[in-house]
Amino acid sequence: MSTAVDVKTLIIDGMDVSARQDQTVLDVARENNIFIPTLCHLEGVADIGACRLCLVEVKGTPKLLSACTTKVYEGMEVTTDSERLRKYRRMTLELLFAERNHVCAVCVANGHCELQTLAYGQGMDHVRYDYCFPKWGMDLTHPFMGMDHNRCILCTRCVRVCWYIEGAGTKNTSGRGGGSMIITDLNQPWGDSETCTSCGKCLMSCPTGALFKKGSTAGESDRDRSMLEFIVNAREKKQWTV
Amino acid sequence: MDRLKVATVWLGGCSGCHMSFLDLDEFLIELAGKIDIVYSPIVDRKEYPEGVDLCLIEGAVCNEDNLEILRKIRARTKVLISFGDCAVTGNVPAIRNQLGADNATQVLQCAYIDNAQEHKCLPGREGIVPALLKRVRPVHEMVVVEHYLPGCPPPADRIRAVLTQVLEGLSPKLEGAQLKFG
Numbered sequence: 069m070s071t072a073v074d075v076k077t078l079i080i081d082g083m084d085v086s087a088r089q090d091q092t093v094l095d096v097a098r099e100n101n102i103f104i105p106t107l108c109h110l111e112g113v114a115d116i117g118a119c120r121l122c123l124v125e126v127k128g129t130p131k132l133l134s135a136c137t138t139k140v141y142e143g144m145e146v147t148t149d150s151e152r153l154r155k156y157r158r159m160t161l162e163l164l165f166a167e168r169n170h171v172c173a174v175c176v177a178n179g180h181c182e183l184q185t186l187a188y189g190q191g192m193d194h195v196r197y198d199y200c201f202p203k204w205g206m207d208l209t210h211p212f213m214g215m216d217h218n219r220c221i222l223c224t225r226c227v228r229v230c231w232y233i234e235g236a237g238t239k240n241t242s243g244r245g246g247g248s249m250i251i252t253d254l255n256q257p258w259g260d261s262e263t264c265t266s267c268g269k270c271l272m273s274c275p276t277g278a279l280f281k282k283g284s285t286a287g288e289s290d291r292d293r294s295m296l297e298f299i300v301n302a303r304e305k306k307q308w309t310v
Numbered sequence: 311m312d313r314l315k316v317a318t319v320w321l322g323g324c325s326g327c328h329m330s331f332l333d334l335d336e337f338l339i340e341l342a343g344k345i346d347i348v349y350s351p352i353v354d355r356k357e358y359p360e361g362v363d364l365c366l367i368e369g370a371v372c373n374e375d376n377l378e379i380l381r382k383i384r385a386r387t388k389v390l391i392s393f394g395d396c397a398v399t400g401n402v403p404a405i406r407n408q409l410g411a412d413n414a415t416q417v418l419q420c421a422y423i424d425n426a427q428e429h430k431c432l433p434g435r436e437g438i439v440p441a442l443l444k445r446v447r448p449v450h451e452m453v454v455v456e457h458y459l460p461g462c463p464p465p466a467d468r469i470r471a472v473l474t475q476v477l478e479g480l481s482p483k484l485e486g487a488q489l490k491f492g
């Protein structure tokens with residue numbers, strides 16, 4: 069037997085909490101029912117700190133740190149809610165809305181969208197930046213799934229589930245900055261992909277209306293993440309013997 | 311206190327926000343006791359008056375008429391509220407912006423020529439049919455707006471929440487799901 073797990077104690081929002089040394093600030097906050105907004109984080113796949121929604125203040129550091137990628141340490145003092153954090157979270161959300169074309173009224177994810185829910189949760193009543201109105205298309209070549217680049221926030225949750233849970237490696241990213249996009253294989257129509265197993269995990273992982281099941285209405289588009297959780301749990305707890 | 315002078319205006323929207331306003335049901339009667347509707351698609355007044363306290367603006371800014379009246383409204387009104395998603399975000403009317411620089415020409419061509427069954431011609435008459443703007447804009451990109459009332463359309467209880475606060479002399483503030491778009 070190994071020695072006892074190395075336990076760290078830290079303070080989150082004035083509350084003393086203990087954590088395992090391999091945990092992130094986000095893990096510990098969630099365990100203690102402290103809400104930190106997230107978009108690119110998805111239970112079961114590695115965090116990449118892409119969306120910057122989970123920024124927190126850590127005493128002694130002038131920078132804001134992403135809770136999903138910051139490991140705990142002894143004596144750490146974390147603030148998850150402040151005027152400054154609310155300001156940056158709201159800015160980040162507004163920039164996400166301004167960057168692509170989000171028309172909630174006619175979106176398949178309306179009412180089931182993590183971006184939309186976070187926006188109103190953070191008090192976003194309008195977007196202060198000029199909308200870009202870029203021209204992005206859709207990929208409707210797959211027989212029962214579709215990709216609408218207009219709604220994509222480039223969180224790469226789909227890429228990570230496709231690589232690390234399904235192991236297919238179909239979904240990828242290409243380009244830089246505002247021109248970045250999610251592609252299938254080496255940027256070919258989804259329907260032509262030979263690597264895609266049509267498992268639908270990317271669709272289950274997507275926080276917005278970017279990936280959807282063809283022919284389903286907004287009312288039916290509730291994401292079923294229980295399957296993803298089931299697979300990840302089974303793998304981590306070694307419920308499948310090989 | 312003087313009765314509040316309230317206006318409502320319908321720019322580039324579907325009138326759904328105004329329908330939702332009518333959906334206030336018996337609250338409308340309470341409102342009628344406290345405010346005067348001085349200009350609105352539902353009252354018969356041709357010219358936007360001076361000295362309006364509050365104006366609810368439905369719709370995005372799509373054409374020259376929208377822009378002209380909006381500027382007049384701003385000059386003659388104390389408090390503007392962007393009323394509904396088209397006013398707040400551009401929403402559906404602004405989808406044409408995605409078509410690029412000549413989007414106005416393209417949508418007219420599509421609606422009045424390519425898909426018309428008969429009388430294929432572009433609508434246009436000097437002084438009657440206003441020209442489309444190059445780009446559809448949310449209201450706050452063109453004039454200063456004090457408050458936002460999102461929703462497509464905003465549900466009646468949301469409109470009521472805002473109006474109640476205004477009538478109580480408060481600066482209206484919506485929170486949480488009351489701010490949901492769509």
Ligand code: SF4
Binds near residue numbers: 179183
């Ligand atoms: S993806 Fe979400 S935020 Fe974007 S249009 Fe759809 S419902 Fe609205």
Ligand code: SF4
Binds near residue numbers: 234237266271
């Ligand atoms: S359906 Fe499965 S294999 Fe195909 S792109 Fe999505 S996650 Fe990858």
Ligand code: SF4
Binds near residue numbers: 222273
């Ligand atoms: S398609 Fe969905 S899951 Fe993939 S990057 Fe875009 S928003 Fe994220």
Ligand code: FES
Binds near residue numbers: 136
């Ligand atoms: S959830 Fe941490 S950066 Fe996206």
